[in-house]
Amino acid sequence: MTHPSPSPARLHEVADDVFAYIQPDGGWCLNNAGLITAGTRPVLIDTAATEARAKALRDAVTEVASGAPRFVINTHPHGDHTFGNRFFAEDAVIVAHEATRAEMDLAGLHLTGLWPDVCWGEVGVELPGLTFREPITLHLGDTTAELMHLGTAHTTNDTVVWLPGQQVLFTGDIVMSGATPFCLTGSISGSLAVIDKLRALGPRTVIPGHGPVGGPVLLDDTAAYLRHVQHLAADGLAAGLTPLETAREAELGPFAALLDSERLVPNLHRAYAEAAGAEPGHPLDIGSLFSEMVTFHGGLPACAA
Secondary structure: OOOOOOOOOEEEEEEEEEEEEOOOOOOOOOOOOOEEEEOOEEEEOOOOHHHHHHHHHHHHHHOOOOOOEEEEEEOOOHHHHHHHHHHHHOEOOOOOOOOHHHHHHHHHHHHHOOOOOOOOOOOOOOOOEEEEOOOOOOOEOOEEEEEEEEOOOOOOOOOOOEEEEOOOEEEEEEOOOEOOOOOOOOOHHHEEEEEHHHHHHHOOEEEEEEEOOEEEEHHHHHHEEEEEHHHHHHHHOOOOHHHHHHHHHHOOHHHHHOOOOEEEEEEEHHHHHHHOOOOOOOOOOOOHHHHHHHHHHHOOOOOOO
């Protein structure tokens, strides 16, 4: 079969020596990355899902950086943000939260099996060589980059990268822009708590894990969707409906135009579990939830990676 070529993607300079790499349209596996070129040790934030996309990112980096990235930060373990690590590992130290490394090791290349028709190329699992538990700071010339894990949100081990001098925030998949938030392995309530902490930082520019760059309104938009999911879950529980039944009856209102709306099903499962007292990140049957999402969608969601 014919596989789609990489969609147009390019670096956007969002502050001096700070870039966002945006892969339209931000749907499944079309993630964003970031680049900091201040100082003499360029830093890349996340990679890409496929060999072709990782190499396109590498080419884009060479156009503006003084050399190859010396650090690669993984914001979370999912393959669209990490499978491209291997194409930077010869020159870079890969950095992540300690639980991100463990989850990457456990998951392996599982994501490739969900979309077997994608031309993944020679991707692999290149594990972080440097992990952290408490916040750490990279000093890059006059720029500081703070790496923080603020709680369970998109996953149990998300990392955000905050540049206080530029008021630029890289959120990973905690925040989406024009795409449906996704808490399959994370938490609805935890995401809301983390977003409150991100808002308190006072960011001027927010680079989400997927979709266009924006301002702090992206935090508000993501939180509004998550609160809507909580309200739907409360109504569904009161009516004795399952999460799938609730999803089928749901009115998404202002969120109906978001990409990948089928994520509502696992998000509702999270909200149901938390309403019953489950802690953020409590293990659920991920395979079953993904299958139910596919049933709701009427087939496997499209992945243009």
